[in-house]
Structure formats: structure tokens, C-alpha cells
Amino acid sequence: MDHFERQLTRLMHDDREPAAFGPGQRDRLRAGVRARRRVRAARRAAGSALAVAGLGLGLFLWPHSGTPDEPGAPHPRPATGPSTGTTPAPTLSPSSPPTATVSGPSSTGTTAPGETPSATGGRTDSPSPPSSATATATPDAGGGHSASQGTSGHSTTTTSPPSAPASGSATPSEGASAAGSTGTAGQTGSDG
Amino acid sequence: MEQARAGEYDEFVAARWSGLFHLARLLTGGDRHRAEDLLQESLVKLWFVWPKIADEAPEAYVRKVLARAAARSARRRWWGERPVEELPEVAAAGDISAAVAERSRLEAALALLTPRQRAAVVLRYYQDLPDRQVAEVLGCPVGTVRSHAARGVARLRELLADAIEPVG
Numbered sequence: 001m002d003h004f005e006r007q008l009t010r011l012m013h014d015d016r017e018p019a020a021f022g023p024g025q026r027d028r029l030r031a032g033v034r035a036r037r038r039v040r041a042a043r044r045a046a047g048s049a050l051a052v053a054g055l056g057l058g059l060f061l062w063p064h065s066g067t068p069d070e071p072g073a074p075h076p077r078p079a080t081g082p083s084t085g086t087t088p089a090p091t092l093s094p095s096s097p098p099t100a101t102v103s104g105p106s107s108t109g110t111t112a113p114g115e116t117p118s119a120t121g122g123r124t125d126s127p128s129p130p131s132s133a134t135a136t137a138t139p140d141a142g143g144g145h146s147a148s149q150g151t152s153g154h155s156t157t158t159t160s161p162p163s164a165p166a167s168g169s170a171t172p173s174e175g176a177s178a179a180g181s182t183g184t185a186g187q188t189g190s191d192g
Numbered sequence: 193m194e195q196a197r198a199g200e201y202d203e204f205v206a207a208r209w210s211g212l213f214h215l216a217r218l219l220t221g222g223d224r225h226r227a228e229d230l231l232q233e234s235l236v237k238l239w240f241v242w243p244k245i246a247d248e249a250p251e252a253y254v255r256k257v258l259a260r261a262a263a264r265s266a267r268r269r270w271w272g273e274r275p276v277e278e279l280p281e282v283a284a285a286g287d288i289s290a291a292v293a294e295r296s297r298l299e300a301a302l303a304l305l306t307p308r309q310r311a312a313v314v315l316r317y318y319q320d321l322p323d324r325q326v327a328e329v330l331g332c333p334v335g336t337v338r339s340h341a342a343r344g345v346a347r348l349r350e351l352l353a354d355a356i357e358p359v360g
Contacts, residue, residue, distance in 0.1 A: 004349055005317065011298050011352075012218060012318040021209035025232075029205070032236040040240075 201242050204250055205235055212254060218314045219262035222299025234258045256329045259315060263307040263330070301351040309344030312337050 001009075212234075216227035234257040238250060245253050302310050308330070315326045327337045 004352075005345065008313075008345070008348065008352075009317045009320075012314070017214070019210045019213045021206045025209070025228075026202070029232060029235055029239075032232050033239050036236050036240070 197242060197246075200246060201239060204246075208251055208254075212251075212258070215255065215314070215318065216258055216262070217299070218302060218318055219259060219311055221303030221305075221310060222296065223303075230258055230261050233261060255315075255319065259311045259329050260331065263311055297352065301348055304351060305344050305347055306340075308332075309340045309347070312340035313344040313348065316341050 209231075213227060213231055216231045216234075217224060220226040220230065234254050237257055238245075238254055241253065242250070302314070305313065311330055312326055315321045315329060316323070321329070323334050323337050323341070326341070327334045330337065
């Protein structure tokens with residue numbers, strides 16, 4: 001420390017002037033403490049409100065984001081009944097080719113377009129079971145109707161139609177009734 | 193409990209007010225209003241940590257807060273202060289109030305330093321702190337403190353050449 005630095009130190013200490021801590025400073029200090037306390041409380045309240053809002057928003061969005069991810073969500077099915085011959089048309093596309101091929105051997109081709117959709121229309125199963133059903137149904141050669149409704153595995157309900165082609169003229173109504181009955185049977189079987 | 197805490201705090205502030213205010217005035221380059229604001233701000237912060245550091249080193253805490261706040265507030269733009277070579281307002285002859293309000297030569301010279309240089313010089317030569325503690329207070333490396341202090345002293349040597357008589 002040279003001479004200038006010593007003089008600088010002396011100047012800094014000598015320059016000090018007395019300053020008393022009066023009531024004015026005390027009141028101002030108290031006011032500053034109160035103001036800072038209010039600021040801290042407001043900041044804490046704002047932080048809590050933000051946390052609660054964020055938590056609420058997260059809980060609000062939680063169930064909505066989880067719903068579309070469920071793969072096996074059951075789809076609503078239309079109610080099937082005896083008069084549902086025309087209603088299941090939108091769901092015909094997956095199962096219509098097997099029914100068309102099966103209705104051929106029944107020799108009552110007029111019944112197939114109007115009736116087979118009612119039998120399989122109510123079902124919304126995957127397309128693979130109908131193909132297996134057609135494979136098992138074709139050797140019967142007379143079980144055209146049974147093949148069309150064989151997707152549910154209720155072959156007992158569909159064994160009666162082989163007698164229907166024998167009646168000949170009764171095929172439209174017979175096929176319709178058989179299709180309707182088997183359709184309901186298949187529906188109940190799948191639901192159960 | 194609260195009363196005892198407030199009593200201890202008031203005793204400390206009343207005992208150390210003068211020295212801390214002088215430190216604040218040097219750190220702000222002689223601006224009394226800014227010095228008082230900074231000291232109030234530092235003491236308000238001290239109030240909230242008083243139960244923790246009352247038995248340790250409250251003055252060191254205030255010194256650290258004061259030095260850092262002085263450096264920080266000097267960087268704010270809204271102060272609008274710019275160091276100049278000459279004081280813009282010259283006291284008129286015979287004006288007692290202006291003479292009283294006039295800053296000392298040392299404070300005017302300190303006002304021409306950068307905040308970091310001023311803090312390093314004040315902490316080293318007024319508080320008699322070693323470079324390591326100055327670095328700890330300012331939150332920068334020791335080498336930076338030495339550099340700031342050396343440049344600040346060199347600048348003060350130029351400004352106060354005629355005020356401090358040379359040796360011999």
C-alpha cells in the first residue's frame with residue numbers, strides 16, 4: 001500500500017459524517033417491512049392460485065385425453081328385431097361377400113339381397129368369422145341359409161332352412177322369416 | 193417473541209446505522225437519497241432473515257446486500273445518470289445551502305468510477321476487506337476484484353492528484 005492508498009483510506013474514514021437513526025428512519029423502515037410483507041403475501045397467494053389453476057386444468061384435461069386411447073371401447077349397436085331388414089345396411093360391407101356366395105346354392109337367389117343383410121347386418125364382428133363360416137357351409141350344399149347365419153355358431157337354429165328350398169314358392173317369406181329369426185338368434189348369441 | 197426480535201433488530205440498526213449509511217453513501221458515489229434507499233432496502237431484507245443470522249454476522253449480510261444492490265441499481269437505465277468530467281451544477285458563491293449539499297471531493301471522484309470499480313475500492317479501502325472477501329461480497333472471481341480495484345485506484349489517482357499531496 002503506497003502513500004496514495006493510505007491517504008485514500010484516511011479520506012474515506014474522515015469523510016464520514018454522523019447520521020442518527022431517528023424516528024423518521026424508523027417509521028420508514030417499518031413501512032418498508034410492511035410493504036415487503038404484503039408483497040410476499042401477494043406473491044405467495046398468486047403462486048398458490050396458479051398452482052391450483054394448473055392442477056385443476058390438468059385434472060380437467062386428464063379424462064378427455066385418455067378416452068381415445070382405449071382400443072376396445074364398445075361401439076353402440078343398433079337394436080335388431082324382426083323388422084330390421086333394412087336398417088343394418090351400413091354394416092353390410094364386411095360380411096356381404098360371404099352371404100352372397102352362400103345364397104347362390106340355395107336356388108332362391110331372390111331372397112339373398114333383401115334377407116341376408118338382415119341376418120348378418122346386426123353383427124359387427126370382424127370379417128374373418130364369416131369366411132370360415134362359408135368354408136364350413138359349402139359342403140352342405142343345402143345349408144345356404146345355415147351358412148349365412150353360421151357366424152354365430154348357432155348351427156341348430158339354421159339347420160331348418162334346408163327344408164325351405166323344397167317348398168319352392170315359399171322361399172321369399174320363408175327366407176325372410178328364417179333370416180329374421182336367425183338374425184335375432186345370432187344377435188342374442190353374440191350379445192350373450 | 194416478536195417483541196424481542198424487534199427489540200434486537202432495532203438495537204442493531206440504531207447502533208450500526210451511521211456506519212452503514214456512510215458505506216452506502218460511498219458505494220453510491222455520494223448520492224444521499226440513493227444511499228438511504230439502498231440502506232432501507234437492505235435493512236428490510238435483513239428483517240426477514242433476522243432470526244437466522246442474528247447470532248452470526250448481520251452486518252456482513254447487510255454489507256453484501258448493500259454492495260450488490262448498489263452495483264445492480266447503478267446499471268438500471270432509469271437512474272439516468274452519466275458520469276461527467278465536471279459537475280454540471282456549480283454552487284454559487286455565498287450559497288450556504290448549496291455548499292452544504294455539495295458532495296465532497298472524494299465522493300465526486302468515486303461517482304466517476306464504474307459501480308464495480310467503486311464497490312471494489314470502497315470495500316477494500318474503507319471496509320479493509322481482503323480481496324478474497326471482496327470477491328465473495330461482489331460474487332465475482334478474485335482476479336476480477338483485483339482488476340477492478342487497480343483500475344479504480346488508478347482512476348482516483350488521476351482525479352485526486354491535487355487533493356492528495358505527494359510524498360516528499
